[in-house]
Amino acid sequence: MTQVSVRSTSTLKGLRCRECGEAYPAEARHVCEFCFGPLEAVYDYDAIRALTTRESIAAGPHSIWRYRNFLPVTGEQVIDVGTGMTPLIRSHRLARQLGLKALYIKNDAVNAPSLSFKDRVVSVALTRARELGFTTVSCASTGNLANSTAAIAAQAGLECYIFIPSDLEAGKVLGTLVYGPQVMAVEGNYDQVNRLCSEVADRHGWGFVNINLRPYYSEGSKTLGFEVAEQLGWQLPDHVVAPIASGSLFTKIHKGFQELIKVGLVEDKPVRMSGAQATGCSPVSQAFREGRDFISPVKPSTIAKSIAIGNPADGVYAIDLARKTNGNIEDVSDAEIIEGIKLLAQTEGIFTETAGGTTIAVLKKLCEQGKIRPDETTVVYITGNGLKTQEAISPYVGEPLHIxxxxxxxxxxxxxxxxxxxxxxxxxxx
Amino acid sequence: MSVTVLIPGALRKLTNDSPTLECTGANIAEVIDALDRSCPGIKARLCGENGELRRFVNFYVNSEDIRFLQGRETQLHDGDEVSIVPAIAGG
Incomplete structure (x- = not known):
């Protein structure tokens, strides 16, 4: 194990079970031994407040690491590959079509290095993996996480093993292989890949970004909340629309907002959180609609493979959050997802993948249902790039004229x- | 029925660090009781006070989630593999 020098100003205190509150040291573990609840990073918020001002953040790097006081790392050296600080775009043409007066698009389709929001969580997870002494990292992925883990592991010089379902889009497989990891294409859906990886993680001493490093990994998504607040001039939006797969991103955006309030960087105000799923894999929106507080797992069947998680770990927290904040969770068909991709491309010039098409289609549906008020400052999160899922859209975009x-x-x-x-x-x- | 149970890392303090246990039971409920006889305390980790499986615990029989089968009443056969897996994030 390599020794990494610890920063004197580290704000990470340890881990705590989200269900029963049991405390654990900040090691590579993700499950409470007593109740199986997920573990979450715990911080010294007084220290964060003392160390952090709007000015100190603005003077930091142009990446997620400008918020490092809010991230679960302790060492001097972070892996900074320019991840984060993606554009927040004021929408005009899409906003007009939807009848919204203040719509913003957070565009992680152009995140670095691998063109999805996953670069945020992986930058944090691999930084922490290195601090904990791991030399081999791994993940179970629906594609984007695979791309990101392979890319950033290559940059950091870490050995890398990637597990994906065998039916992934070609762009996502190629966009993993090129970085030189060992890729295992597993016969089965993502939930089966995840189960296998959980068993592999227990057997081999690898750092799985979404398993034993999950408490660190998931915190990276908070930067989607921090950046939007900073880019709106240190204000929170009124309404957020974001995709839900495992439910982690959705809940962490809100946690980011809450932390900014807690340390006094933004004024407290309610933010409505609305989530998007594909009908072909919608265990969270089904439970939301039926008023349940538990998830019945489903077998995914949708073109939106990046969000096709039939057994979402944070689904119950996502439902709870949408209800508590007066938001909604909706799902849309594959045809609507394709229309969503085209709508965003043809009104805003942003080519997103199927998850983004899902989110735009749900945004449209919520507007049509009157569930987003026209005067709400609304932020829609685009989390991945359309060039990775060309199969999904290629039959529907027409052909060039050959002359x-x-x-x-x-x-x-x-x-x-x-x-x-x-x-x-x-x-x-x- | 004699089945092999895969034990997740979070429970191995109770199994003397053993990653698998051989167990007998006609269904999942019986396997959990049998596990608790050989490793006292394990049932309380898997089930809440109402006896239901905790919400972050997943059981699989030969790779199939028992919620797609008959839940705790899922019938077992000789040689089946039962895995206990905590909920996992990702994507």
């Missing part, structure tokens, strides 16, 4: 395309 390299051929094609456009317009207006 010869002559003006005549071009003019003919142009005339034809204008006629087609007119016909389309006439059809839709009838």
């Amino acid at each position: 010869d390299a002559s003006l005549e051929s071009f003019e003919r094609a142009l005339e034809r395309s204008r006629t087609l456009e007119r016909l389309e317009w006439q059809q839709t207006s009838v």
Whole structure:
């Protein structure tokens, strides 16, 4: 085990069971021995408050590490590959279509290095893995986490093993292999991959970012809350719409807001939290709709593979949060997801993957149902990049016009395309 | 029925660090009782005071979640593999 020098100003105090409150040291463990509840990082908030001002954050790196006082690491050296500080874009054309006056898009489709929000959680998890002495890291993934873990492990010089379901999109498999990890494509769905990895984690001494490093990993998602607050001029939004897979991202965005309130960096105000699922894998929205406080697992069947978790670990917390904040959890069909991808691309110039299509489609649905008021400052979280899930959308985006390299051929094609456009317009207006 | 039970890290203090245990029982409920006889205290970790499985505990029989089978009444056969797995985040 390598010794990592500990920072004198570390704010991490340890881990605590979210269910029964049992305390544990800040080791590689994720489950309470007494009740199986998930463990969460505990901080010294007085120390954070003393160390942190808006100015000290602004003077920090242009990455998630400007918020390091809120992150569960203790060493001097963090893995900073430029993750975070992605654009928060004021939407005009999509907002107008949806009838919203203040819609913002948090665009993690352009996160670094691997084009999804997972770079946030992995940067934190691998920094902590190194502090805890791990030289081999691993994960179970629906794709984005695999890309990110493989990329950042390569940069940090850590050995890497990746477990994915065997039916993942080609872009996500290639976008993992290129970094040189050992990839295991498991015959089965994500929940089965996860079960296998849980058993592997118990047997081999590896740092699994989403298993034994989960208490550190999951905290990385809080930076999605911190950044939005800072980018809104140190104010919280009124309403958030974000995807729900395991439910971790959804709950941690809100935890980020709460921590900023706790240390006095933003004014306290309620933020409504609304979640998005694909109908083909919607155990959380089903439970929300039926008023249940437990999740019945499902077998996923949807094009939104990155959020196809049938047995979501933090699902009960996501339901609780949506209810407590007067939000909603909705689901949409695969056809609506494709329309959501196209809507975002054609109104805002952002090409998102199926999870983002799900989130946009749910945003639209909630607007149509009157569940988002037009004057609410609303932030929609786009968590992944469309180039990774091309199979899902390729039959629905049309074809280029093939022409010869002559003006005549071009003019003919142009005339034809204008006629087609007119016909389309006439059809839709009838 | 004689089955093999995979024990997660979080419970191995109770099994003398053993990662697997051989056990007999006609269904999951009986296996949990049998586990508790050989490793006293293990049932209280898996089940709440009402006797129901805790919400963050997952049981699998030959890789299938028992909630897709008959829950604690899921019938077992000789040689079945029963895994106990804590809930996992990720994606």
